[in-house]
Amino acid sequence: MTEAKTYVNYIGGEWKPCASGRTEGSVNPADAREVVGYVQLSDAADLNEAAAAAKAAAPAWRKLAAPARGDVLFRIANALERRLDEIAETMTREMGKTLPEAKGETARGVAILRYYAGEGMRKTGDVIPSTDSEALMFTTRAPLGVVGVISPWNFPVAIPIWKIAPALIYGNTVVFKPAQETAVTAAKVVECFHEAGLPAGVLNLVIGRGSAVGQAIIDHPDINGITFTGSEQTGKHVGQGALARGAKYQLEMGGKNPVVVLEDADLDLAVDATISGGLKSTGQKCTATSRVIVQSGVYESFRAKLVDKVKKLRVGNGLDASTWMGPCASQSQLNTVLDYIAKGKEEGAELLCGGGRVTEGELGNGFYVEPTVFDGVTRDMTIAREEIFGPVLALIKVDTVDEAIEAANDSRYGLSASIFTRNIGGMLNFVQNMDAGLVRINAESAGVELQAPFGGMKMSSSHSREQGQAAIEFYTAIKTVFVKA
Template structure:
């Protein structure tokens, strides 16, 4: 391809390595993709759910057979470690199999009519063409958890994956092609969000849009969809708290805080970012946390023994570093890290040290805005009630966790924590594919993804 219509995908562990080239498509390409999806949907929706499920099973098997290659590509393109990339790819396989089975489940109810001679029931019908706009941080799992339910319920798809990880996305689409999915049922268009994303969102023949990404972009998509009456589903940011109560198992709490906050270099919408610790265990927790953070190995995620890879791109690295500077200037105390990591050949990659701040107050920018990097903010509190109040004082409400052995603390947390996913004695990150996923407040459009909840977005109820 010529330089005009292709762009290189760079390995964040080594900026000199090109992982592949991605087409920079146009609005015309989107028009063609939508037309193909609209045409294919007529026959696709007529298939039985079981028949559509067979395709999903086949795609799952092919994806599983290509696990090593796709996971390695993900690590090269996005930076997460190879074990994490393999885990994510296997999760994609599991999601496909889960939704393949959904093709056989009930899609309606019989409702008694006041007329004893009438039969009244509900059924569900597909939306039509669904636009999928997916982010770079889970380049296999998120596209699949949007596409699989869209497909099983009879929709066709136009997907725009993030440019940063479009080579990985293309390999997932190849599995669909190899499975013999009918032409036009899934259409991938790569390119700039400002061109391709806009064209999908504003296209009159796109009936629904499912998006995961930043709040600013999500809000624009919601407004554009609303303006033309399309259905939309937005999953956006998080500023997820963990509460460490004084009776917590501190070793377990440290492990969950580090895994939730720093794994995948903190690039998860469910990543732990604010750590509320009760004063009487604060010093011991801090000491244990810092001892563990110092053991983290940083480097190319393809290498054995590496725990944390680079930020996914240079711009992401710069964003994280600018938040770290902001934290220092706001008066937070930097306990660990806070610099670019350039050892062991790291100067050619977009590495940052895992970073821990203390003396953070809940009104500082580093405690309010989503950083999307390996930065933890320690906040000392006297009581669990105080921790809950401050944890809820955020514009986001995606995930939250508490470490405690006290049933009263657990129940207060479950009842009062304003988040779509709450976990007890487990990290904030990680959600199971068969359970609904989504947030409160600014974290989502009040819809839920995954599990059986997905049917609510991808279909409409018809009463007969």
């Protein structure tokens, strides 16, 4: 095994170690004996340097015509595409998701960059009639300035890019703090920005723990906006800190996403989508299916089909072509999932399959857990209320459509939800009454197209939207202009 490389910060167009010189290993969750790379343990001093570089670069980047900024993003997309296989393999080794999923995510990053490159040619304002016949009144958009990007480990390519790309195209500069667990992948993504010729200081990478670098982003007076994806608790802290100093903020904080299966549903389709939505990426998606709400008339048939297929899923190293589900991303995440499974048993849910750590052979060196299905789950149980972020499905039986929608809405979260039915009335009822930012009909709860707005209701978000043209609302401010001849 070759010696692991050390990955450093990227500040002002230069690669440099953190001021303290401290590093830590990023381990492979499929085999914790392997260090994928050594990453920085930066602190506020490094963040301050990055923020100063971003502030210094902001005027020239803002002045550059939007189509020219788009040309830079096109070059970055090409650089990422050239390195797609390498970065995807790094993602699998560092985070654990299967290689096909990692390749798909990296390809999505390429597509996001190209989409926002095209935004450089689209309008950013409107002409508004003035009451003064000799005046011209119109709106334009002004960038925030410096944007702090704090991203999670579960999508280490797609989520940072869907934050960074719109920030850049709309004229902002960026300070980027990735999750420590996937900082090697993040560094390789930033290498693509450097290789494509992004001007110095426009994007800055600072690797370190949230308590140090994340807090420094929250507190820094020259960071004008913060976009965050992560846990509810941390998101609230980010929002409170940003509000206290008048910075704009955008939060995406997870979900407890339901799938509703009605009596007229295509059960095979519903089962496959429940498994895909709930268990792919080891259930570590903010839009992953967690609660499975099934009408009583088809409950037993659905349950039998679901358990039969879940038992056949192959758990293993994501680099193995025969693997369907990889490990949890870290020892900490594995422990969290196992704790929730234990809580489900304690509170009286019936374990139908899975429920344990996978330890045989080489898998004993990784953070593997069996795909798990619970039956007899009531709406007040912990596994029906709290976000597990692991491969655990909770089956809940209901009698009527209205009861199903009521159960689906019985959560403090409202990110995504799906329903399986052939009845147009049931579909429309669900669309109208489901409190979720993303509603999918006869499709899994996980997944959103990059050109569509994405965000949640209730405690899932700060009620803003990411991706698509909706992104402009966060990364810019409307400026109204009145011109008198």
